[in-house]
Amino acid sequence: MRPEFATSLARAAAGRELEREDIIALLGAAPGADADALFRQADDVRARMAGEEVHLRGIIEFSNYCRRRCYYCGLRADNAKLHRYRLMPEDIIAAARQGAELGYGTVVLQSGEDPWYTAPILAGVIREIKKLGVAVTLCVGERPREEYARWREAGADRYLLKHETANEELYARLHPGMSWQERLQCLIWLKELGYQVGSGNIIGLPGQTLADLADDLLLLRQLDVEMAGLGPFIPHPDTPLGGEPAGSAELTYRVVAVARLVIPYAHLPATTALGTLAANGRQLALTRGANVIMPNITPTEYRPDYQIYPNKICVNEGPEDCRHCLEGMVRSLGRRLGRGPGHTLKQFMAATI
Numbered sequence: 037m038r039p040e041f042a043t044s045l046a047r048a049a050a051g052r053e054l055e056r057e058d059i060i061a062l063l064g065a066a067p068g069a070d071a072d073a074l075f076r077q078a079d080d081v082r083a084r085m086a087g088e089e090v091h092l093r094g095i096i097e098f099s100n101y102c103r104r105r106c107y108y109c110g111l112r113a114d115n116a117k118l119h120r121y122r123l124m125p126e127d128i129i130a131a132a133r134q135g136a137e138l139g140y141g142t143v144v145l146q147s148g149e150d151p152w153y154t155a156p157i158l159a160g161v162i163r164e165i166k167k168l169g170v171a172v173t174l175c176v177g178e179r180p181r182e183e184y185a186r187w188r189e190a191g192a193d194r195y196l197l198k199h200e201t202a203n204e205e206l207y208a209r210l211h212p213g214m215s216w217q218e219r220l221q222c223l224i225w226l227k228e229l230g231y232q233v234g235s236g237n238i239i240g241l242p243g244q245t246l247a248d249l250a251d252d253l254l255l256l257r258q259l260d261v262e263m264a265g266l267g268p269f270i271p272h273p274d275t276p277l278g279g280e281p282a283g284s285a286e287l288t289y290r291v292v293a294v295a296r297l298v299i300p301y302a303h304l305p306a307t308t309a310l311g312t313l314a315a316n317g318r319q320l321a322l323t324r325g326a327n328v329i330m331p332n333i334t335p336t337e338y339r340p341d342y343q344i345y346p347n348k349i350c351v352n353e354g355p356e357d358c359r360h361c362l363e364g365m366v367r368s369l370g371r372r373l374g375r376g377p378g379h380t381l382k383q384f385m386a387a388t389i
């Protein structure tokens with residue numbers, strides 16, 4: 037084991053707060069003994085902090101229109117090849133009802149940044165879905181503070197807004213017309229409004245370093261997030277980054293494992309993007325720190341068009357198929373499905389320290 041890696045892992049094992057240099061050393065774990073030791077430790081912390089439950093969050097991708105032009109994303113406004121769709125409010129509510137009937141305790145409403153869904157329209161959708169007795173997570177991008185407040189009043193529990201990268205210069209290069217500071221401001225508003233906040237990054241962006249990834253994890257700790265989505269970069273051919281190499285599954289596992297040590301109380305999904313990059317990617321992530329899966333409950337006919345990245349898995353199955361498949365996956369790992377909404381783990385953390 038490399039000495040600096042061993043020292044940093046020992047600090048983590050002792051429950052000490054990890055410094056930037058520790059995080060870089062852990063992210064750089066060599067394949068074999070070092071990486072295995074990191075994964076074991078992350079799994080131990082996951083078991084202590086999050087238990088054996090894997091929470092399923094049913095996700096409805098209700099619109100693939102987007103006003104933004106992020107360089108890595110197939111939904112970007114400039115992608116004229118993409119067939120666009122919008123689900124009407126009653127169809128979103130029907131999909132949520134199906135998710136609730138399948139036993140999902142949380143419904144995630146995700147879209148591109150689509151102003152067609154005004155604050156009152158989405159507030160009405162949220163109010164109807166809350167009648168189903170599920171938690172509601174929103175993931176609809178940057179909006180004015182008043183709109184976030186209105187949706188919170190309507191009953192939304194959580195908001196997911198990935199910071200994408202903590203490297204401001206890299207952020208500026210990949211997000212024309214957007215501002216890293218404005219994104220951070222949105223995250224601060226969401227915290228102030230009492231949302232359980234999720235953020236996260238993309239792993240393997242062109243030009244990104246281990247130090248950048250360490251800064252991502254430090255930012256997540258600073259923001260005190262309840263959830264972190266940590267997914268690999270997968271190039272989409274109809275975007276400016278279409279010719280770049282994909283991020284690595286191995287590095288993504290390490291980021292998930294180190295995240296479990298840096299923000300031990302956070303819900304960490306085994307992302308669909310990781311499952312797309314590596315056939316058993318989600319299973320491995322669940323044994324290396326992750327504790328959440330986000331099955332797709334979008335009506336099957338629309339799924340192929342929600343193409344942030346290409347060749348996404350689970351686009352041809354129906355919602356019931358995904359439910360059974362994921363239940364089998366969770367049980368095969370000796371874990372069990374979470375019950376109820378699966379809210380923040382922070383209360384649990386306070387009780388165990």
Ligand code: SF4
Nearest residue numbers: 102104106109112148
């Ligand atoms: S990453 Fe989000 S905001 Fe950017 S183009 Fe894609 S859907 Fe739109």
